[in-house]
Amino acid sequence: MTDDIFDWMAAANKKAKGKRPEYFDDPEDERMLSILMAVVGEVSVLRERMDTVERLLDAKGTISRDDIENYAPDKQAAYERGAMVREYIYRVMRGPHQMVQELEQVEPPIEEVSRELKDI
Amino acid sequence: MSTATPTDQKLDVAPPYNAVARHGVSPQPSHDEVARFDFLANFNKFLSGALGPGNKLTYDKRVQPAFQKEHGRVPKNRFEIRRAMNNDPFHKFWSALKRNSMEMRQQNGRAMVLRQIDELNAKARQYNEGRDTLELNPAIEVPRYQNTVDIHCMPGSYHGEELIGDVSAGANYDCGIFATTAGGLGALSDGGGAALVKWIKQQRPGWEPRRVLDIGTTVGHNIVPLALAFPNCEFIAIDTAAPILRYAHARAQSLGATNIKFIQANAEDLSRWDDGTFDWVQTTMFLHETSGKALPKIIAEGYRVLADDGLMFHLEQPEYSDEMPLYEQFIRDWDAFNNNEPFWSSMHALDMKTVMIEAGFAANELFESGVRAVVDTDIFPEAATGDDEDHGRAAYWHAYGAWKNSDQMQEAAE
Numbered sequence: 310m311t312d313d314i315f316d317w318m319a320a321a322n323k324k325a326k327g328k329r330p331e332y333f334d335d336p337e338d339e340r341m342l343s344i345l346m347a348v349v350g351e352v353s354v355l356r357e358r359m360d361t362v363e364r365l366l367d368a369k370g371t372i373s374r375d376d377i378e379n380y381a382p383d384k385q386a387a388y389e390r391g392a393m394v395r396e397y398i399y400r401v402m403r404g405p406h407q408m409v410q411e412l413e414q415v416e417p418p419i420e421e422v423s424r425e426l427k428d429i
Numbered sequence: 430m431s432t433a434t435p436t437d438q439k440l441d442v443a444p445p446y447n448a449v450a451r452h453g454v455s456p457q458p459s460h461d462e463v464a465r466f467d468f469l470a471n472f473n474k475f476l477s478g479a480l481g482p483g484n485k486l487t488y489d490k491r492v493q494p495a496f497q498k499e500h501g502r503v504p505k506n507r508f509e510i511r512r513a514m515n516n517d518p519f520h521k522f523w524s525a526l527k528r529n530s531m532e533m534r535q536q537n538g539r540a541m542v543l544r545q546i547d548e549l550n551a552k553a554r555q556y557n558e559g560r561d562t563l564e565l566n567p568a569i570e571v572p573r574y575q576n577t578v579d580i581h582c583m584p585g586s587y588h589g590e591e592l593i594g595d596v597s598a599g600a601n602y603d604c605g606i607f608a609t610t611a612g613g614l615g616a617l618s619d620g621g622g623a624a625l626v627k628w629i630k631q632q633r634p635g636w637e638p639r640r641v642l643d644i645g646t647t648v649g650h651n652i653v654p655l656a657l658a659f660p661n662c663e664f665i666a667i668d669t670a671a672p673i674l675r676y677a678h679a680r681a682q683s684l685g686a687t688n689i690k691f692i693q694a695n696a697e698d699l700s701r702w703d704d705g706t707f708d709w710v711q712t713t714m715f716l717h718e719t720s721g722k723a724l725p726k727i728i729a730e731g732y733r734v735l736a737d738d739g740l741m742f743h744l745e746q747p748e749y750s751d752e753m754p755l756y757e758q759f760i761r762d763w764d765a766f767n768n769n770e771p772f773w774s775s776m777h778a779l780d781m782k783t784v785m786i787e788a789g790f791a792a793n794e795l796f797e798s799g800v801r802a803v804v805d806t807d808i809f810p811e812a813a814t815g816d817d818e819d820h821g822r823a824a825y826w827h828a829y830g831a832w833k834n835s836d837q838m839q840e841a842a843e
Binding site (some may be wrong): 315317318320321322323324325326327329330332333339342343346347350353354357358361377378380381382384387388390391392394395398399402405406408410412413415 | 464
């Protein structure tokens, strides 16, 4: 790489100065979650783009790339798209969300329930 | 149990990034860059609203009972709670998700800004070149409390440059506030500044300050609304970082706030200004980014340059008083250790009243107040407080203020 080329893609990935906290026992899990979350974000981006295409096609029948890039939802569409992203987040975040519910209601193991049912 | 059916309820969703107002140096987002911030805004709502309450549940049900069993007592302070919580599977996972959200916000913002950095620099130059309202001083050093780590995980912090003389630090900081606050600061992310205008108009109707000093102005969000509300007043906005000031000045000029002079200066030394120069000296969400020794110096210098009957006003997150439950102190401390805010924890444990009295104020001149961001609630949300609060980012602040020698001034007038 020559000095006069500014690689903005590499620059966008610059690490913030300051040691990163470790959340998991295995450092590879940190990397895996960061990749997974980036993909979760990008799937949301694709869904929003698809929604833009569908709305423009509904309204105009035919569209250009410029139409997509310049699309701005009206208030109702903005709300519907917000709801779409929210629904998507709830679907992919089911696991951690159910951890909250497990905390609300501690449950006995199914083996225990099974033994219990045998006798009633 | 909710009784509203899916068809008649209004879901709490973030406004779209398209609703953010553009100014003269705003990066132009592509469709997908908008969608990235839309995702993050809604994801942050999910983290604080749907998952956040799990932290308190796991503390009450698992962590605190286990701590008590092991030590024969409850935790003594927020640090003991943090160390215990950092071993809890739920809190660890929640923290890892939140840290990733912060890192994604930085990557997404920087990718948008840096791909168009030449255009942004050119736009900024149009507003900056030849104007005497921007004064940069290369002799001002970046204070150690600003470069030991990159504050709130912002790569390069406020003073970083990717290209010589660029404005990327400011543009990235500005654009991503939407994502981290889920639109809570309004169309120009200036809900704090708008709140200052509303507050002062209620407190002192008709008051016209002659000169105002804004310390640690960053991109000038919170001073532009005041400058527009008091067009005849002279505003001085200072910061130690040149890149952020270049951006702030261009942003303010493009929004018509031409009565602000942006100066590269360190507030620990305001010797270029005489005693009593300003009618109003303020900071907004800045003091927690300083240090134990710098903070009292800044308050003392601010007191010196403040005129009699002038206002000192600082907006911050609430301080950790003895009345605040230890769990709440712990959760409000998350950013200190997980989002590169190394002075956050000690700053919020400071008794600001004592600091202000040591700077010269009389105890009876001090007041405290709560200030909520003023946003266009037709599009942008009002800041959530209570169970849904996104601690550290909620657009609801604690104000520490004082009117200098106001009693004497009143007596003299009578």
